[in-house]
Amino acid sequence: MITSAELQELLTSIRNNYGYDFTEYAEASAARRVQHYMRTNRVNSIQELSKSLLTDENAFAQFVLEFTVNVTEMFRDPTFYKSLRENVLKHLATYPVIKIWIAGCSTGEEVYSTAILLKEEGLLDRSVIYATDINQRALQTAKDGIYRMDLMKAYTSNYQKAGGKNSFSDYYTAKYDSAMVDKSLKQNVVFSIHNLAVDSSFNEFQLILCRNVLIYFNQKLQNRVINLFYDSLSPFGFLALGSKESLLFSDKQKEFTDIDKREKIYRKKIKPATKT
Structure with missing residues (x-):
């Protein structure tokens, strides 16, 4: 076990040395991830870990990979995508250009799920999806768009439950034990590094998806990120969070209307406008 003081000292040292700020991550989650890294890499103490991370950039890169990667899958929570199709895309269709930010895109499954929805609604050609993450290796996986073939059965089931209009196999090519997503789903996607903890807004969007990311942040950082999203949304823009996340404790709670309470x-x- 590592103490709260030891954890904060480690995360502060990482911030000062590399500029990666994990100090506002939820403490319990951060501690679990650090301890998991120590077990899998046979690091015996927090002191040994600190020395390794601060002197070996390769070790730090591996640490960031394991610390920040989130579990994801295509059309995860199918009812969310069904609601997105039915309640949001019809409004997005009124814009000549649709800008979407998928914040914390991890290895890209959510990016391509969203691209498939847009394609099926005839909106992909005039959409730009900005897919960002702090984890460079996960982002590279997202760019490659190559996934394990044995996952496609579960992804197909999710797609069908989400109201998919075609055969899911239309969207990938099988090659040996891998599945490569169709090139058409990549054409309008911009992949980029972005750190929600410290980076600022970089565009105006009609839709922002940040699902199952805020649960790893403490309340202070969650509030900062919600403010960032609010500032990044166009008038009447949409924000989608994960099933265990909400605006409840955000100071922007009253600045949003519920479109689908269950699907967040x-x-x-x-x-x-104020009268002058």
Whole structure:
């Protein structure tokens, strides 16, 4: 076990040395991830870990990979994607250009799930998806768009439950034990490094998806990120969070309208103009 003080000292040292700020991550989650890294890499003490990470950039790169990667799959939580199709895309269709930010895109499964929805609704050609993550290796996997073939059965089931209109196999090519996503799903995607803990807004979006990421942050960082998303949304833009996340403790809670409470889809309100 590592103490709270030891954990904060390690995360502060990482921030000062590399600029990666994990100090506002939820403590219990951060501690579990650090301890998991120590077990799998046979590191015996927090002191040994600190020395390794601060003197060996390769070890630190591996640490970031294991510390930040999130479990994901295509069309995870199918009812969410069904709601997105039915309640959000019809509004996005009114824009000449649709800009979407998938924050914390991990290895890309959510990116391609969203691209498939847009394609089936005839919106992909005039959409730009900005897919960002702090984890460079996960981001490279997302760019490659190559996944294990043995996962496709579960992904196909998710797709069908999400109201898929075609055969899921239309969207990938099987090669040996891998499945490569169709090139058409990549054409309008921009992959980029972005750290939600410290980086600022970089565009205006009609839809932001950040699902199952905020659960790893403490309340202070969650609030910062929600404010970042609010500032990044266009008038009446949509925000989608994960099933265990909400706006409940955010100071922007009253600035959003519930579109689907169960699926955590919200729409930005517009403040009335003040009279002069």
